[in-house]
Amino acid sequence: MTSHRLRSLGFWSLVVAILAYMTLPTLVVLMTSVNPTEILAFPPEGISFQWYEKALTYPDFQRAFKNGLIVTSLASTAALIVGSTFAWLVHRYTFRGRGLLEAVLWSPLIIPHFTLGFGFLLLGGAFGLQQGYVMIVLAHMVLVMPFVTRAVYVSLANIDPDLTRAAANLGASPFHVLTRIELPLVLPGMAGGWLIAAVLSLTEFTASLYVTGSRTQTLPVAMYNYIREYADPTVSAISALLIIATTLIMFIADRAFGLRRVLAIDTH
């Protein structure tokens, strides 16, 4: 064996090891979801889809899923509107306090979700909004805001400044430059940002644990509550369904809106 082939073998072993390390926990959960018996055994002793059926028909999960959809659509949309406006302001204008605004906007990336959830719980108590939809939506909105803002900001920054100049040169007022040039060009970024926000919100657990109640709990919270009482593969099945759903959303988003560009993986 030549040294080149040896090196190549070493490289691929490393790649496989990293892949295994990253996907193993998920694989274990997925494998237990098809276990025919009522214990969370690994490796599984056969193949059965009964837990999927139970997961889909379990009332708590159904309700939590609906709650999640309500929270997600409201929080992501609100974050999109506020985040896009922020992104446009930061992109377009230089003003005092711009740095501070940016810092506040990015802060949910640094501050633990635990802290944010706890903070919202205390705030909710002060305003009598404990564990209601308003509080959950507000909390989720803050959590997903950096991602939406980032997506829109990157799309804006990717617009060739000559395009807006050309539009003005051809007689477009600032309003028309915004509506005819900038908005259509950032629309994919906005859609992609909304989808990322939706996925994050749908699967968020830590902060949601504090701000949701038994009536308003979202799916990850319902799953946690379930597994504290029953240790059967139903949670594995619902996990699998959640993974499949989010993968599908991300795949469609990448195809339709170029998620790579939205996430600034290649900016030109």
Place this chain on the structure above:
Amino acid sequence: MTQTPIVPAAVELVRVRKDFGSAVGVADVSLKIERGEFLTLLGPSGCGKSTLLGMIAGFLTPTAGKIVVDGDDITGVEPYRRDIGMVFQSYALFPHMNVFDNIAFGLRMRKMAKAEIVAEVRRAIEMMKLDGFEERRVSQLSGGQQQRVALARAVVIRPKVLLLDEPLSALDKNLRAQMQVELSDLHRKTGLTTIFVTHDQGEALSLSDRIVVMNRGEVQQVATPIELYRTPANGFVASFIGEINALPVARYEIDGTDAALALPGAGRLVAPARPDRGFAHGAQVRAFLRPEHVRPALPDETVANVVRGVVTTHIYQGSHTITRVEVEGIGLIETRVTGAEIVGAYPIGAPIALVLDIGQAVLLAAP
């Protein structure tokens, strides 16, 4: 069809200045551009030509001075109210619109009636030979086609002035030559007052009515291409336009009807005294001589202004050859002769005698 003829505007720049912090972008430029003129701003990158264009378009605000179009001071007018068309170096075609919508954009912003827009765009498409491309996305077009869409889009609004910001620099050589002809045709057909920015002296010489040579934010000379080539105003213009030999600084001596250049270390070069040169006896001057005004001396030829040197390089260019000769006391002199015979007659390293046609030289006062 309603075809209002284009009424080209006259443009005047009055002591226009642009500072970038402590750096000077454009230094007090005053310039009059005639109705329907094709004027070129020529200079190396960073000379201020694009900054000047940006101020005329309204993307940059002058630090001082004013810009007047047809008697109206437009210095403070927003770009979208200026009626000035522009073709960008990057073309800046709208990627989310097809060819038709790109060209129609300016007309739609002017709230023109739909039927009229269709007619105007059709005419622009015909003029720029873009028939059949109306529905194409701009990303599906070649560089030359994109260029023509950009031109059609700028011309269709019947602008008072057309600005061209290095529009040919992104094209390959053959296409550039072809687009040069098309630009010239377009100017002839539309009669638009056109301001063209380029760093390519060849483009400037072949397209322009007049050329403004700029360097470090300042205008060096404003002249027709022929004047610019024959009588450059200073050393910068002389070396920027075409190839030229700069001889060492010499003493200008008048002796009756003859004038002589006394070159330290290389003897005297004589020329008929031309009163228009206006140098006093004893002035320090520098002579600039085009390569076509230098030729190898014939064997046993006895004429004035022969210098001797050694061939260092031949650059064969098909129709002619550029030969570099190291001349003692002067330095490198380039000669340009027809054909390739010189390559065989004077191999590299061979001694050669050159005749300098000093009567054709441009003499400038040495600083």
